[in-house]
Amino acid sequence: MKAALMAKQFDVKGRLVTAEATGSGNVNDTYLVVFRTTFSEERFIMQRINTRVFPNPAAIMENMKRVTEHVHRRLEAEADTADRIWQLPRVIPTKTGADYAMDGDGGCWRAISLIASAHSYDSIQSPEHAYEAGYVLGQFQRLISDIPTEQLHDTLPGFHITPDYLAKFDQAIATPEGKARLGSSSEARRCHRFIEGRRKWCSVLEDAKAHGELQLRPIHGDPKITNVMIDDATGKGTCIVDLDTVKPGLVHYDFGDCLRSCCNPAGEETTDLSKVYFDTDLCHMIVKGYLAFGKSFLSDADRHYLYDAIRLIAFELGLRFFADFVAGDQYFKIRHEGQNLNRARVQLKLCESIEAREPAIRKILETV
């Protein structure tokens, strides 16, 4: 009901037919909206932005406009030489010319053009799909690599700054409740030992940034496979959506997160730890896709830190889940007691598997 009311606020021709929930995102509420005129139909995507996660929607929409307009310009300039038709949603303004509309309850809604005849998937479907995930990310990073970072808002301060998460963890374990949860099971004690063993190393990317080896660049911020749109007709990637997290960062955060989320076939919620491992075949395909574009904008120093990025982003998420478990589950929602501990164990097991496969992963990164 509310979605229908909000859909009518946007500058689209015709009469509203439907506004139905779509997609499997778990941050925003996403709707497919259909408008019709006598002779045609316009379909678009409308989203209620999750203002708990993103308290400043105006900054998000400014980033989104800057990035999409920039990418559209570049795509147009490169259209004749491109290997396929690359797409990216555009922001559809409201009838009053604003980038988003507020409802009576403080909800914030935006409309973007539909990537039609394409779908995203919840998990990697095939080696070709893995290649496309890397290819789409590399292309997106290349297309935004020349946006000056000063022109983008930092919508998530501290995001992927591992030493900051470690400091939060230290605060959590210093409280009496934290100490109790830390010692509550052998699994918790094992996670703690694993983290302690990597305390010094985990500032590796931030140190490289501080030394000037790595530079801030515009990044996507959430390059999961559910955000990669695959063309139904060709099976090839056509764009990456979900631009809420675009901000200045290290391209390594995106690269590491893409591999972390794609190369664990057991998924993030499995309770069978024996099934968690880092699939180097999938890694090979993603890296091949990514470097097809990455080669053009990555420096030698950038490439040097790619292995650390893969290891670190898995470690970091494990640390974040574990810190939240220790702090009493304040950030990540749980459906049962111990869920954040289990999530931490999955990521730390994945990190361990990455470490065990270091020579193979480094070989992929060097020879692709």
Ligand SMILES: Nc1ncnc2c1ncn2[C@@H]1O[C@H](COP(=O)(O)OP(=O)(O)O)[C@@H](O)[C@H]1O
């Ligand atoms: N412009 C679009 N065209 C087609 N599908 C889209 C578009 N934007 C998002 N989607 C679909 O909706 C899903 C959720 O949207 P997303 O922006 O990723 O929200 P969330 O932040 O909740 O993940 C995506 O995974 C994708 O399948």
Ligand SMILES: [Mg+2]
């Ligand atoms: Mg998404």
